[in-house]
Amino acid sequence: MSELLTKEEMKAYRVQGFSCAGCAKTFENNVKKLHGVEEAEVNFGASKVYVKGKITIEELEKAGSFENLKVRDEKDQKVAHEPFWKQKENIKVYISALLLLVSWFLGKQLGEEHFLPTIGYATSILIGGYTLFIKGLRNLSRLQFDMNTLMTIAIIGAAIIGEWLEGATVVILFAISEALERYSMDKARQSIESLMDIAPKxxxxxxxxxxxxxxxxxxxxxxxxxxxxxxxxxxxxxxxxxxxxxxxxxxxxxxxxxxxxxxxxxxxxxxxxxxxxxxxxxxxxxxTTLSKIIHLVEEAQAERAPSQAFVDKFAKYYTPAIVILAMFIAVIPPLFIGGDWSSWVYQGLAVLVVGCPCALVVSTPVAVVTAIGNAAKNGVLIKGGIYLEETGNLKSIAFDKTGTITKGIPAVTDIVTYSGNEDELMTITAAIEKGSQHPLSSAIIRLAEEKGLLFNDVFMDEFQSITGKGVKAKINNKIYYVGSLSLFRELHGQIKSNQKEKLSQLQTAGKTVMILGTETEILAFIAVADEIRASSKTVISKLNHLGVDTVMLTGDNRQTANAIGQQIGVADVKADLLPEDKLTFIKELQGKHQHVAMVGDGINDAPALAASTVGIAMGGAGTDTALETADVALMSDDLNKLPYTIQLSRKALTIIKQNITFSLGIKALALWLVVPGWLTLWIAIFADMGATLLVTLNSLRLLRIKEK
The missing domain is CATH 2.70.150.10 (Calcium-transporting ATPase, cytoplasmic transduction domain A)
Structure with a gap:
């Protein structure tokens, strides 16, 4: 469904036996025509069908009988797959291949003109190509040209011109190609199916x-x-x-x-x-979080990547064009330049076979399914092929500071005393801050609790908040103040030079300093900072090495922000930002780099996350919002998975480009062989099957990419 939310009203079933995206589309159309079905959609990547209406599993399997599909309720236990070599779809290939070998042997003994080898080849073609012919002839009657149509015309044509051996060979090699494609798609899907087995039932x-x-x-x-x-x-x-x-x-x-x-x-x-x-x-x-991960990853596989949309559109025009080209090759030379009909018809049939778009059609979906599955197993949720590709194209990443670069939990880092005992001063400060609403007060109270200070027993009165500057209260008949430098400048005028120097030193290190004092003297500096995550510096270094510009966005003052930015090594720091300023800056970055990601916690900075090319949320395991709203969710609450995600996406992008280029290149090369008349059905089927197999194996290399 275009609107995934409508799937709440639909019943989900798992389907076993899809060999290609075209077969999935045929199954979807068949299900839509069933009595009682209001709406249906097939997710080929996840191997699922969603149905709205009254329907039985038997009826669904009947709709998929053309491909011998098996259907089960989504909640049913996963059925064990038969070994690849035992699958029913492959048994006909064994029989067909055996008949071909026997017929070839008989041809050598009795001569190729003898009727027995011909009968053997014909039987081999019928057994091996039975389902292919049904699909191909049905499509031909509707003027739908796909790989089944092309292969059906080519094989029947080969039989008509007496090329029985090559026709039978093409049937078997095509069946092997389909079986290997089915096997590789199952292999890619297993990365998701294995997630379903993680939690006990x-x-x-x-x-x-x-x-x-x-x-x-x-x-x-x-x-x-x-x-x-x-x-x-x-x-x-x-x-x-x-x-x-x-x-x-x-x-x-x-x-x-x-x-x-x-x-x-x-x-x-x-x-x-x-x-x-x-x-x-x-x-x-x-x-559960695991159920949501599985659901979202399966839906992600249904989201087409931009390159896949290009391939599908290209194949729509490419296949009919191949049929027309093959017809011209078969007819024009004999009619206008006196060519031999048999030879040129043979060349035309070979063009039909080599023109099959199998490799091109699988070039993208296998890579996308494999990459998204690998990412999910490594704690990264990528919400679709489009985000996989966009992540691979990223030129710049903006990080929200609090809770992303830092832990988001302020902590006391330094206590500098000028008069009195440190514990006594901390007890007084904690007692006063207990009544404060200042966000950093929690750091002081937490430290006092860890030290076992009895600040709750301190009697305090005349508590007053001094807006924007601090607080004051009376303890033991003495007025104490806790606040900023500006508050104490008002109280004392100028502060001592050594204190001013220490204050500047702490602020330059990226710390916020709270001052405890009276109307006449400063008693202590308490420096508080939001601790930088241990992984931040390493992750930023890896991203810079990958050629990604890194920017830190924060509402902190510039001095504090620059200190943190220098520690972790980001290329740029933007400070004193309100949420709307972050949104504006993301748009500026997009104007400069086009492909920009924003990394946050999935709750705050929502406008900036939404406006970025890819919104990346951290801590998805504990935040439903992050799972639902982010384009990419890092399930753990740290950034270590980010360089891995970029590398995986870039590799997926490279492999998709390789697959498309190779599958089109091998076709073009084979078609050039028509000019000297060298193209044969043997070369054609090996070019088609070989390209499909290599493209699939190339995609499965994405399973090997791990976090470094």
Whole structure:
């Protein structure tokens, strides 16, 4: 569906046996014609069909009988695939190939003119090409020209002019080509199907005094799930009791286990490594983070990449053009230059075979499905082929500072005292800041709690907020002030030179300084900073090495922003920005670079994320908003996956271009062989099958790209 939300009203089924995008389209059209069906759409990449209306699985399988498709309910357990060599579709190839070999041997013994080899070849053609002919003749009657139509005309034509051996060989090689294409698409889809097996289908639930194993579909929000060491979590939830380390690689791509304790969020599909956990279930099975990842990745595979749209449009005109070209080659030379009919008809049939757009049609979707699947397994959710390509084209990335470059949690970094005991001064500051609304007050209170200071016992009165400058309060009959430099300039006039120098030094290091003092003296400087993520400097360095311009956007003052920018190595820093200023700057960057990404937390800076070419959200595992709104979501709460995502996207873009160039180039080269009359059906089918196979194998190389 163009509007994915309408799929909520539709029933989803998984389909097994798709060999090509064309077959998926035929199946979709067949389903739409079924009685009781209001709407239907096939997602070829995910191998699913969505149906609105009353329908049975038997009716769906009947609609897919032309390809021997198997259909099952989306929620049914995955059926084990038969080994490739045992699949029914391939058995006819074995029989056909055996008949071809026997007929060829008989031809050598009895002579090619003998009727027995001819009967053998004809039988081989019928068995191996039965489904091909049905599809091809049906399309021909509707004047629909696809690869099945081209192959049907070529094989029947070869039989008519007496080239039985080559006709039978073409049938078998085409069947092998289709089987390999089906195998490679299944291989690409397995990266997504493997995600479905991550979370268990049963969970141990405590209801009352009983612990029972319950299927995930029957578990309710609020149920208490018991997770023993070595078990995987079946549901998302919040830890009520226990402490353990969880391996979250399946969700976030992080290989290092994370410590989880009371009130922490945990996800289905993660592995409990050590302790016993009691978890309160917070989401139904279909709403877990893992389920959303699988759903969004499958939908992403249905979104066509720009190059795929080009290929589909090109193939629409290319295939009929090949039919016309083949007809001219077969007819014009005999009619106008006295050519031999048999030879030129043969050349025309060879052009039909070499003109099959198999390699061209699969050049993009296999690469897109493989890349998106690989990314999902490594903790990166790419929402479609268009974003895969756009990420590969990125020239500049803008980072929101707070919560992206930094942890988003302010912390006290320095305490410089000028009078009195440090702990006493921190106790007074924390007692005053307890009543403050200043965003940095939490850092002071947190440090006081860590030190075990009894600031809650301090009696304080006459608390007053001094707008934009700080706060004051009376403690032990003495008025204390906590605030900015401007507040103390008002109180004291000029501050001492050594204090001024220290203040400047702390601010230059990117820290915000809060001053504690009285009406007559400064008692302490307390420097607070939003800690830079350990990965930020490394990630920025990797991106700069990849030739991507990096910019940091922040609402902080320029001095603090420049200090952080220098530490991490970004090429440019934009400070003192309001949210609307960030949006304006993103548009300016797009005017300069065209392809620009914005990295944020998926909640703040929404306008800038939406305006960028690619909106990249961090911490998707814990934020539904990030999963739903971002074009690319990094499931872990750090930037380490960003260089990997750029490299994967660039490699996918390169492979797609290679595939398109190679598939068209091999066709052009084979067609040139018509000029000296060297093109044969053998060369034609090997050019077509070889190109398809090489293009597919080239795409599967994307499975090997890992984070460095």
């Amino acid at each position: 049963q969970a141990l639930i405590r209801r009352g005094n009983q612990e029972v194993s319950i299927h995930v579909d029957d578990i309710q929000i609020g149920d208490l799930m018991i997770v023993k060491p070595g078990q995987k979590l079946a549901m998302d939830g919040t830890v009520l009791k226990g402490t353990s380390t969880l391996n979250q690689a399946a969700i976030t791509g992080e290989s290092i286990p994370v410590i989880k304790t009371v009130n922490d969020e945990v996800f289905a599909g993660t592995l409990n490594e050590e302790g016993l956990l009691e978890v309160s279930v917070t989401k139904r099975a279909e709403d």
